Amino acid sequence: MQTKRWQRTTTINEQHHVIEEAAALLRDQQVVAFPTETVYGLGADATSETAVQRIFEAKGRPADNPLIVHVGDRSQVEQLVTHISEIADKLMDQFWPGPLTLVLPSNHKAARNVTAGLDTVAIRMPSDPIALALLKETGLPLAAPSANRSGRPSPTDAAHVQQDLDGRIAGIVDGGPTGVGVESTVLDCTTEVPIILRPGGVTKEDLETFIPNIVMDPALADQAEDQPKSPGMKYTHYAPEAPLWLVEGDDEFFRHQLESMKAKGQRVAVIASRELSGQLNHEYVTSCGSRKQLKEVAGELYRALRYYKKADVDLILCESFPEHGVGVAIMNRLRKAATQKIIQY
Ligand code: TXA
Numbered sequence: 001m002q003t004k005r006w007q008r009t010t011t012i013n014e015q016h017h018v019i020e021e022a023a024a025l026l027r028d029q030q031v032v033a034f035p036t037e038t039v040y041g042l043g044a045d046a047t048s049e050t051a052v053q054r055i056f057e058a059k060g061r062p063a064d065n066p067l068i069v070h071v072g073d074r075s076q077v078e079q080l081v082t083h084i085s086e087i088a089d090k091l092m093d094q095f096w097p098g099p100l101t102l103v104l105p106s107n108h109k110a111a112r113n114v115t116a117g118l119d120t121v122a123i124r125m126p127s128d129p130i131a132l133a134l135l136k137e138t139g140l141p142l143a144a145p146s147a148n149r150s151g152r153p154s155p156t157d158a159a160h161v162q163q164d165l166d167g168r169i170a171g172i173v174d175g176g177p178t179g180v181g182v183e184s185t186v187l188d189c190t191t192e193v194p195i196i197l198r199p200g201g202v203t204k205e206d207l208e209t210f211i212p213n214i215v216m217d218p219a220l221a222d223q224a225e226d227q228p229k230s231p232g233m234k235y236t237h238y239a240p241e242a243p244l245w246l247v248e249g250d251d252e253f254f255r256h257q258l259e260s261m262k263a264k265g266q267r268v269a270v271i272a273s274r275e276l277s278g279q280l281n282h283e284y285v286t287s288c289g290s291r292k293q294l295k296e297v298a299g300e301l302y303r304a305l306r307y308y309k310k311a312d313v314d315l316i317l318c319e320s321f322p323e324h325g326v327g328v329a330i331m332n333r334l335r336k337a338a339t340q341k342i343i344q345y
Pocket residue numbers: 036038039040041042065066067068099101103115118120121122126144145146147182183184185186197198229230231232233
């Protein structure tokens with residue numbers, strides 16, 4: 001399949017033309033990647049089983065991992081669910097459009113494969129103008145997982161989508177780098193106390209400003225234990241090309257680990273904050289922003305995970321980040337990406 005790549009546009013007319021072409025493909029049950037404020041999504045008509053099946057095939061995604069449905073307005077939510085609780089309603093008012101996905105009771109109007117047979121459906125309204133324009137132009141709810149091959153880091157740039165999916169999908173709309181950098185927060189609103197199934201762009205602290213009671217899925221704390229409720233959380237994810245070692249310790253401990261691995265003749269690459277990068281006397285370092293600006297780190301994280309190629313390095317050493325605010329999502333992704341953890345005792 002030839003993948004059409006629409007370059008970034010500079011005028012409103014140009015942009016309208018791109019949106020029309022991309023929307024025509026989506027209406028024709030094809031799969032098109034587009035930017036959202038979190039990561040690029042791989043969109044298809046959420047009401048068409050045929051279209052949704054193409055997403056699973058292009059990504060190589062396991063069929064039991066349900067997709068998020070993206071909507072352009074609130075009336076589309078009502079068409080997909082049996083009930084909207086008071087809490088869900090309030091959260092939509094506060095956080096939409098934005099990086100918050102709500103899990104709601106499904107009325108089974110979304111295609112069966114979107115929800116992977118569950119009685120719930122995950123829905124969000126993205127804030128990226130291109131995503132919203134596509135939703136408006138098609139008039140369809142769009143199922144859209146992150147636009148990476150299954151198991152790879154999510155794409156935060158059109159070039160990442162092309163690396164993973166060129167020739168496997170109908171088109172890629174280039175909107176430049178995404179802003180938030182980590183995916184949306186997935187919040188289960190079908191229980192009395194809402195449960196964070198996946199930490200993401202909207203933090204627990206943000207949510208707690210509006211709803212008093214909210215819990216983290218216990219499966220997040222110990223990923224090996226209980227079956228996680230968000231089905232996608234059980235698969236290998238976010239994997240860079242070389243094995244990732246996550247270092248949990250102070251800067252001195254990190255430098256020590258780096259030096260001892262180099263002394264063993266290993267080709268070590270580093271992903272670190274600007275603060276730590278500045279202290280390292282090492283050739284292969286990519287900085288992912290200041291550890292005091294976790295939003296910046298979130299924005300750079302997946303680019304950094306895609307930065308090193310298998311042929312060039314034996315392993316990647318990565319710094320750990322403070323677990324507050326969006327740092328919770330950053331560390332959740334890094335723990336999943338890591339094949340090894342080195343903890344300072
Ligand atoms: O920011 C995002 O959410 C991006 C952009 C493209 O919108 N999308 C995204 O989709 O990250 P994906 O498919 O990579 O991740 C969706 C997550 C998975 O962990 C999946 O298991 C969970 O949402 N999920 C989907 N439907 C669910 C449901 N009904 N109940 C519980 N978890 C659900």
